[in-house]
Amino acid sequence: MVPRSKGMAGKGLFITLEGGEGAGKSTQARLLAEALSAEGHKVLLTREPGGTPGAEEIRNLLLFGKVDLSWRAEILMHMAARSDHLDNAILPALERGEIVVCDRFHDSTLAYQGYGIGQGASEVLAFLNGARKLVDFEPDLTLMLELPRTQALARLKARGGQTDRYEAQAEAFHERVLAGFDAIASADPARVKRVDAGQTPEAVSAALLQAVHESLTVQGV
Ligand code: TMP
Numbered sequence: 076m077v078p079r080s081k082g083m084a085g086k087g088l089f090i091t092l093e094g095g096e097g098a099g100k101s102t103q104a105r106l107l108a109e110a111l112s113a114e115g116h117k118v119l120l121t122r123e124p125g126g127t128p129g130a131e132e133i134r135n136l137l138l139f140g141k142v143d144l145s146w147r148a149e150i151l152m153h154m155a156a157r158s159d160h161l162d163n164a165i166l167p168a169l170e171r172g173e174i175v176v177c178d179r180f181h182d183s184t185l186a187y188q189g190y191g192i193g194q195g196a197s198e199v200l201a202f203l204n205g206a207r208k209l210v211d212f213e214p215d216l217t218l219m220l221e222l223p224r225t226q227a228l229a230r231l232k233a234r235g236g237q238t239d240r241y242e243a244q245a246e247a248f249h250e251r252v253l254a255g256f257d258a259i260a261s262a263d264p265a266r267v268k269r270v271d272a273g274q275t276p277e278a279v280s281a282a283l284l285q286a287v288h289e290s291l292t293v294q295g296v
Pocket residue numbers: 096122123124138153178179180181183184185187188239241242
């Protein structure tokens with residue numbers, strides 16, 4: 076397989092949104108895509124796991140399947156969904172010069188499967204790192220929506236709705252996921268911009284749009 080690189084993906088901009096449950100990521104991804112479209116950009120708004128018919132099928136299995144997978148199989152299923160999403164949606168959009176706004180990507184696998192399920196064990200992190208190299212593509216900009224678990228829980232309770240496999244995990248799992256995201260943001264400050272998701276939705280939207288404008292200038296899109 077030819078490794079994918081930004082150089083093969085044309086002139087678009089690849090933006091991901093990351094964070095724990097209940098931080099308002101999906102709403103903010105939609106608002107960001109709408110704001111960028113209103114500015115005249117062509118935008119693909121998408122999500123993971125999912126974003127293509129094949130990857131949405133895998134999402135269903137991962138989030139609502141009746142059986143648990145081994146940790147290795149679970150990581151590979153996320154990577155399989157991501158491969159289909161990249162090949163059939165993200166890379167073609169970037170080649171057309173579009174801005175891709177993607178709700179979750181590789182960082183979620185590291186936070187949820189690496190730190191949440193795998194509890195940061197070196198064997199799990201090494202396996203995950205190897206799998207990530209097979210699906211070798213990174214965002215230009217990652218917007219990390221940060222919200223303490225207590226506030227996120229209050230929002231999730233108010234929202235209600237169907238609970239998936241990850242949402243149903245114990246509190247300690249979610250704390251490990253948040254610690255994982257924190258470590259990811261600290262390790263790569265050039266790519267990952269932290270945003271306080273406890274602000275008003277309008278203030279969060281403004282902060283995200285500003286970060287994207289800065290990135291557009293740097294990338295010359
Ligand atoms: P969502 O609730 O943001 O739509 O995401 C679906 C769930 O999938 C969420 O609980 C995080 C989880 N997830 C992983 O565990 N690993 C991954 O690689 C991705 C992309 C999502």
